[in-house]
Each structure stands twice: as C-alpha cells, then as structure tokens.
Amino acid sequence: MRYFFFLFFIIFSGCSTKDYTQNQSKLIIIKSPKIKFSDLGYIRNNNKDIKLELFIAGRAIEDITIHHLICVKNGCMSKSNFNKEYLYFAYPSDILQNILLGKEIYGGKNKVKKNGGFEQRIHLVDVDIVYKVYPHTIFFKDKKNRIIFKIKDI
Structure with missing residues (x-):
C-alpha cells in the first residue's frame, strides 16, 4: 500500500501546476523553417522551468515548456532533438532557454557589452x-539558417 501511494505521488506530481516567479508579456517574433509567429506571448519562469506561451488574436496556439526536456503540443523531446526539428541541429542544447532569458549563447563567445546589454557575433562554418x-x-538572427527571434517588452 505504501508503494501505491508513492507511485501515485510520482505519477501525478508531474501534472501539478507550476508556480512561476516571473511572468512577462512580450511581443514575440519567431521565424524558423518550422515555426512562423508574430504576436503577443508570455514568458514565465522560475529557477527550474521556462514556459513560452504564444497567442494569436488572444487565443493560445502553442505552449513550449523547457526543463530538462522541451515540451510542445506534439510531445516532449530532448533539447538537442528540439533544435534538430525546430531550429538548427548544430546549435548548443541550451540556446532556446538562453535566448528567452536574454543570457549569453555559445559560452559567451565574442561577447561585447553595449548600452546596458551585450552583443555577440558568432561566425562558424554552419552558423552566422x-x-x-x-x-x-x-534579437537573434542566424543568417545562414534563416532563423530569427525578436522579443520586445510591451
């Protein structure tokens, strides 16, 4: 019986609601081979999870949740598989969460501080x-792979 309650707790704790410490409404533009979006969105996060909610005309069209996996309406997958399917296979696995949170990418390579923020220019064989x-x-733009993210405060 004790194992039953333990198993019950484990199964349903994944379905519990998350308490996000930061909720920010943003104007979000995403252009990739598989995602085309330009409208209002919410970025919610706590110290473990990030949730990107995308809306068109006030209706939720997609939720992307990032923890150790990335979950979309079609299911969950590893971060590298998400990059392969939705972005570009050679990106570091943490690139989406770093873009959404405004953190440096590629380990801070070529980071230059400017105007209260920073810029990075990454020129490699397969990315620009x-x-x-x-x-x-x-603002994130990969010219070689035609991927754009623009996230602006409202």
Whole structure:
C-alpha cells in the first residue's frame, strides 16, 4: 500500500501546476523553417522551468515548456532533438532557454557589452549569428539558417 501511494505521488506530481516567479508579456517574433509567429506571448519562469506561451488574436496556439526536456503540443523531446526539428541541429542544447532569458549563447563567445546589454557575433562554418540583448529587447538572427527571434517588452 505504501508503494501505491508513492507511485501515485510520482505519477501525478508531474501534472501539478507550476508556480512561476516571473511572468512577462512580450511581443514575440519567431521565424524558423518550422515555426512562423508574430504576436503577443508570455514568458514565465522560475529557477527550474521556462514556459513560452504564444497567442494569436488572444487565443493560445502553442505552449513550449523547457526543463530538462522541451515540451510542445506534439510531445516532449530532448533539447538537442528540439533544435534538430525546430531550429538548427548544430546549435548548443541550451540556446532556446538562453535566448528567452536574454543570457549569453555559445559560452559567451565574442561577447561585447553595449548600452546596458551585450552583443555577440558568432561566425562558424554552419552558423552566422548576430545576437543582441538590451534591457527591453532581445534579437537573434542566424543568417545562414534563416532563423530569427525578436522579443520586445510591451
């Protein structure tokens, strides 16, 4: 009986609601081979999870939750598989969460502090990235792979 309650707790604790310490409404633009979005979104996070909620005309169209896996409406997958399917396979596994939170990418490579934020320019064989983080705007563009993220405070 004791094992039954333990198993019950483990199964249903994953379904419990998350308490996010930060809730921010943003204007979000995403352009990738598989995602095209430009409208209002919410970025919610705590010290363990990040949730990106995308809306069009006030209706939720997608939730992307990042923890040790990335979950979308179609199911959960590893971060590297998400990059492979939705972004670009050679990106570091933590690139999406770092972009959403405005943190440095590629371990801070070529980071230059500017105007209360920073910029990175990453030129490698398979990527050509311009990444800018300022107090109210995050901009990511990979020219080689035609991927854009723009996140602006409302």
